[in-house]
Amino acid sequence: MKIEVKKFGTHLISRPEGRDAALVLRNQFLNKTSDSELIFDFEGVLVLTPSWLDEVLQEVLKTHQQSQVRFENTLNSSVAASIETVVS
Numbered sequence: 001m002k003i004e005v006k007k008f009g010t011h012l013i014s015r016p017e018g019r020d021a022a023l024v025l026r027n028q029f030l031n032k033t034s035d036s037e038l039i040f041d042f043e044g045v046l047v048l049t050p051s052w053l054d055e056v057l058q059e060v061l062k063t064h065q066q067s068q069v070r071f072e073n074t075l076n077s078s079v080a081a082s083i084e085t086v087v088s
Contacts (some may be wrong), residue, residue, distance in 0.1 A: 006044035018055030030063045038064055043073040050085040057086060
């Protein structure tokens with residue numbers, strides 16, 4: 001399943017916003033999919049913070065293993081740095 005992250009906004013900054021996004025993902029996608037792989041597509045995201053991403057990934061990792069989660073369109077330095085901070 002591919003998740004277009006920009007649907008949550010182009011500036012994904014705060015932990016509360018990340019928590020809200022995580023709840024949406026859980027209720028609308030994670031509980032209703034049999035896909036083993038999740039692809040987070042960051043096309044169009046201008047700013048991403050580790051706080052926002054951490055909230056989302058905490059929820060995702062309740063139902064999926066980290067090896068089942070992939071990231072696409074991560075050339076933006078804000079996106080790349082946040083992924084590196086949270087995933088490593």
